[in-house]
Amino acid sequence: MGDTKRSAGRGSRLLGNRAVLVSTTSTILFFIAVAVVVALAPGSDIVGERFLNWVHLKQSLLGTATAPSVAEAFLLNVRMFMIAEAIILVLALVIALVRGVPGPVFFPFRAVAVVYTDIFRGVPLILVLYMIGFGVPGLGLGYVSTRSDITYGIIALVLVYSAYVAEVYRAGIDSVHQSQTAAARSLGLSRWQSMRFVVLPQAVRRVIPPLLNDFIGLQKDTALVSVLGSIEAARAAQIYGAEQFNYSAYVVAALLFVLVTIPLARFTDHLIARDRRRREAGGAAPGALGTAAGAPHDVPGTIG
Amino acid sequence: MPRKLVAVLAALLVLAVACGEASDDSAGESGAQGGCELSDPPTLEGGTLTVATDRPAYPPWFEGSPKDYSGFEGDLAAAIAERMDLDIKWVVEPFNKSYAPGAKNYDFDINQISITPERAQAVDFSDGYFNNNQGFLAAEGSDIGGATSLGDLEGAQLGAQVGTTSLAFINERIQPESDPKVFDTTNDVKSALESGQIDALVTDVVTTVYLRDFEIKGTEVIGQYPTEEPFGMVFEKESPLVDCVNQVLEELKGDGTLDGLQEKWLQDYLGVPELSD
Amino acid sequence: MTEMAHALRVQNLSKSFNDNSVLRGISLDVATHEVVCLIGASGSGKSTLLRCINLLEPVNAGRIWLGDEEITRAGIDEDRVRQRIGIVFQAFNLFPHMTVLRNITLGPREALGLSRSEADERARGLLERFGLSEKSDDYPDRLSGGQQQRVAIVRALAMDPELILLDEVTSALDPELIAEVLNLIRELAGRGMTMVIATHEMSFARDIADRVCFLDEGVIAEAGPPDQIFTAPSHPRTQRFLQRIIAAGRM
Numbered sequence: 001m002g003d004t005k006r007s008a009g010r011g012s013r014l015l016g017n018r019a020v021l022v023s024t025t026s027t028i029l030f031f032i033a034v035a036v037v038v039a040l041a042p043g044s045d046i047v048g049e050r051f052l053n054w055v056h057l058k059q060s061l062l063g064t065a066t067a068p069s070v071a072e073a074f075l076l077n078v079r080m081f082m083i084a085e086a087i088i089l090v091l092a093l094v095i096a097l098v099r100g101v102p103g104p105v106f107f108p109f110r111a112v113a114v115v116y117t118d119i120f121r122g123v124p125l126i127l128v129l130y131m132i133g134f135g136v137p138g139l140g141l142g143y144v145s146t147r148s149d150i151t152y153g154i155i156a157l158v159l160v161y162s163a164y165v166a167e168v169y170r171a172g173i174d175s176v177h178q179s180q181t182a183a184a185r186s187l188g189l190s191r192w193q194s195m196r197f198v199v200l201p202q203a204v205r206r207v208i209p210p211l212l213n214d215f216i217g218l219q220k221d222t223a224l225v226s227v228l229g230s231i232e233a234a235r236a237a238q239i240y241g242a243e244q245f246n247y248s249a250y251v252v253a254a255l256l257f258v259l260v261t262i263p264l265a266r267f268t269d270h271l272i273a274r275d276r277r278r279r280e281a282g283g284a285a286p287g288a289l290g291t292a293a294g295a296p297h298d299v300p301g302t303i304g
Numbered sequence: 305m306p307r308k309l310v311a312v313l314a315a316l317l318v319l320a321v322a323c324g325e326a327s328d329d330s331a332g333e334s335g336a337q338g339g340c341e342l343s344d345p346p347t348l349e350g351g352t353l354t355v356a357t358d359r360p361a362y363p364p365w366f367e368g369s370p371k372d373y374s375g376f377e378g379d380l381a382a383a384i385a386e387r388m389d390l391d392i393k394w395v396v397e398p399f400n401k402s403y404a405p406g407a408k409n410y411d412f413d414i415n416q417i418s419i420t421p422e423r424a425q426a427v428d429f430s431d432g433y434f435n436n437n438q439g440f441l442a443a444e445g446s447d448i449g450g451a452t453s454l455g456d457l458e459g460a461q462l463g464a465q466v467g468t469t470s471l472a473f474i475n476e477r478i479q480p481e482s483d484p485k486v487f488d489t490t491n492d493v494k495s496a497l498e499s500g501q502i503d504a505l506v507t508d509v510v511t512t513v514y515l516r517d518f519e520i521k522g523t524e525v526i527g528q529y530p531t532e533e534p535f536g537m538v539f540e541k542e543s544p545l546v547d548c549v550n551q552v553l554e555e556l557k558g559d560g561t562l563d564g565l566q567e568k569w570l571q572d573y574l575g576v577p578e579l580s581d
Numbered sequence: 582m583t584e585m586a587h588a589l590r591v592q593n594l595s596k597s598f599n600d601n602s603v604l605r606g607i608s609l610d611v612a613t614h615e616v617v618c619l620i621g622a623s624g625s626g627k628s629t630l631l632r633c634i635n636l637l638e639p640v641n642a643g644r645i646w647l648g649d650e651e652i653t654r655a656g657i658d659e660d661r662v663r664q665r666i667g668i669v670f671q672a673f674n675l676f677p678h679m680t681v682l683r684n685i686t687l688g689p690r691e692a693l694g695l696s697r698s699e700a701d702e703r704a705r706g707l708l709e710r711f712g713l714s715e716k717s718d719d720y721p722d723r724l725s726g727g728q729q730q731r732v733a734i735v736r737a738l739a740m741d742p743e744l745i746l747l748d749e750v751t752s753a754l755d756p757e758l759i760a761e762v763l764n765l766i767r768e769l770a771g772r773g774m775t776m777v778i779a780t781h782e783m784s785f786a787r788d789i790a791d792r793v794c795f796l797d798e799g800v801i802a803e804a805g806p807p808d809q810i811f812t813a814p815s816h817p818r819t820q821r822f823l824q825r826i827i828a829a830g831r832m
Binding site for chain 3: 072084179180181182184186187188191193198201205275
């Protein structure tokens with residue numbers, strides 16, 4: 001691309017650059033081609049009518065006399081998601097920490113944490129929902145069996161997602177180099193103090209992307225709680241669709257779900273960018289030889 | 305480089321248009337309506353009547369093995385097949401999909417599906433074969449056990465299957481104080497009633513009686529309420545077979561076979577007090 | 582019965598990792614205010630020795646006293662012992678998610694229970710003394726290697742330890758940054774800090790040590806004043822080691 005050098009000096013650097021012009025044009029042409037293919041496809045009219053009908057998009061969003069409003073039902077998803085997320089962040093951390101507690105005395109606790117994680121990562125959420133949402137009330141255990149189906153739904157979500165998030169935390173904790181713990185313990189900080197002030201803050205920052213992944217999954221899985229009876233956004237869309245035979249309601253529900261994930265995604269991007277520069281410091285500064293956080297001949301060992 | 309790009313895009317466009325043209329041909333087939341030859345019915349599979357229903361299929365609508373149902377609807381479908389001199393083959397279709405628009409991979413669906421104007425826009429129905437009423441099933445000794453009108457049910461937590469006329473009935477006619485709970489299947493509504501998550505289950509009255517007698521202990525049928533929506537068999541929109549089936553249905557009504565089936569299978573399930581408004 | 586003049590006493594220390602025997606019966610006494618330099622090839626056990634003294638590694642045999650207290654006895658509060666011993670590593674190991682100031686005040690506040698203002702005051706005082714004041718609100722990644730290592734030393738000092746262990750603290754630094762760190766150590770020695778220093782910097786060791794110990798394959802092959810060790814070593818292994826150092830131009 002020798003041309004780029006020649007045109008670099010003239011006019012706007014961006015538009016004068018032939019490579020950029022070619023790539024932009026070809027990208028636009030590609031999407032035009034896709035649009036043409038879709039438009040010419042048989043059934044495209046009816047797909048547009050069935051899924052992107054403006055009247056139905058509006059009506060399902062706001063609700064009719066007989067079909068619940070998808071927007072209002074979505075508030076239920078949001079409520080479930082926020083309550084569940086708060087609990088999961090804490091419970092998963094407890095599980096991850098329990099798994100790492102050393103010493104024979106704590107073996108039963110570690111074992112329970114391992115079994116818990118294995119079970120609730122293994123069983124599909126829908127089954128957990130059925131077992132808790134239909135099973136627990138069916139046991140007739142007084143208070144425990146007479147909670148609302150939303151409560152059971154949240155419990156199921158918390159049980160399953162805490163198992164996933166606990167493993168994410170564990171990975172984060174493991175990724176903090178052992179020399180950080182060594183430095184902290186060397187100051188005379190206890191195991192818990194080292195974990196709390198030195199390891200966990202670094203561990204959590206490192207696992208923000210996978211944590212976000214799991215929470216977006218959680219946001220969407222709130223739709224499954226509808227099997228227990230309450231009308232959340234996906235169910236509201238289904239009811240509208242069953243009544244009107246127009247599935248624009250599903251598009252509305254989908255858009256609402258996406259809209260909620262976008263701020264969360266951007267916020268975590270911001271967190272990651274802000275922390276990026278601090279992630280590798282501590283030993284890899286200008287003028288330093290060797291690796292970031294570990295001396296080449298650091299002898300490996302254990303800290304009690 | 306740009307020349308190659310244009311060539312590729314042009315090729316894509318040509319492909320797209322060609323595909324579009326080719327599949328237009330197959331759309332022209334199923335236009336014919338009316339005038340169905342009973343001696344040579346246009347079934348999916350020559351010589352066989354493919355009939356769909358849900359799984360599980362509840363008595364008394366369906367009894368026996370899924371290869372060869374009896375029961376009210378089972379026997380009715382079998383009778384229709386026999387009169388048209390066809391073998392019968394059963395397939396499974398979830399209730400929620402039966403009245404949705406689109407091509408069907410069966411000749412008709414029979415599954416306590418009420419004929420409603422909205423559904424009739426998406427699918428074709430046969431003539432009605434049973435006049436359905438809404439039924440209400442509650443736990444024995446519950447607060448609403450003594451209800452004699454729809455108004456008495458306003459304070460209760462009701463439950464129904466999604467997409468059913470029962471759900472619409474709750475929302476339009478009863479308008480209860482708390483939103484009804486909506487479930488994917490009748491089975492789930494049943495579980496919810498059993499576990500006390502709902503006060504009463506609403507579905508067709510025959511099924512409520514069956515549930516009371518055979519499936520859920522300690523329940524009572526509070527009452528029934530008539531609707532203007534009889535059950536019909538569901539066909540793909542503009543299916544040429546509807547006419548034939550209606551002709552046969554006419555026969556079955558005329559010679560007392562349909563009445564006989566109703567007597568045999570449903571008599572025990574209809575003696576339920578009616579609720580007032 | 583040991584007198585308080587001994588800041589540290591190591592008696593017959595042995596340590597192996599699996600089948601690999603790294604320390605084979607090390608004995609060492611360090612008097613208060615004394616500066617002891619450990620020299621020897623990589624793998625001779627210098628780092629391991631320091632990590633054992635600091636109780637970061639459990640010992641297989643032998644005993645260690647810190648002042649009057651035997652720190653290898655069963656039931657010892659290891660955290661408390663580590664508060665009394667400062668250690669600085671080759672890889673600085675500053676906490677990257679904390680400012681320089683917070684790195685230094687963490688130990689005093691959480692382990693020693695100082696209040697925030699007390700800890701800050703102590704930290705700022707130390708930073709000022711060693712010329713690092715303007716870095717106090719920076720994060721470690723903005724400091725040069727030499728600055729980071731000096732902060733690491735200050736961090737250890739902030740705990741007001743009885744004894745400081747330095748494990749090859751200049752080995753990971755670019756040559757032009759080594760001097761500032763060595764100067765800081767020199768100053769500490771001048772102020773009477775008891776130190777055990779593992780180092781490759783022979784001139785520095787010669788300069789600052791009260792005593793030099795040559796470690797070879799897990800034992801102290803030779804020990805004595807720096808003049809003796811560097812100019813007239815008696816042990817053949819010491820001689821060979823020093824010849825190699827001189828040949829490499831590092832002395």
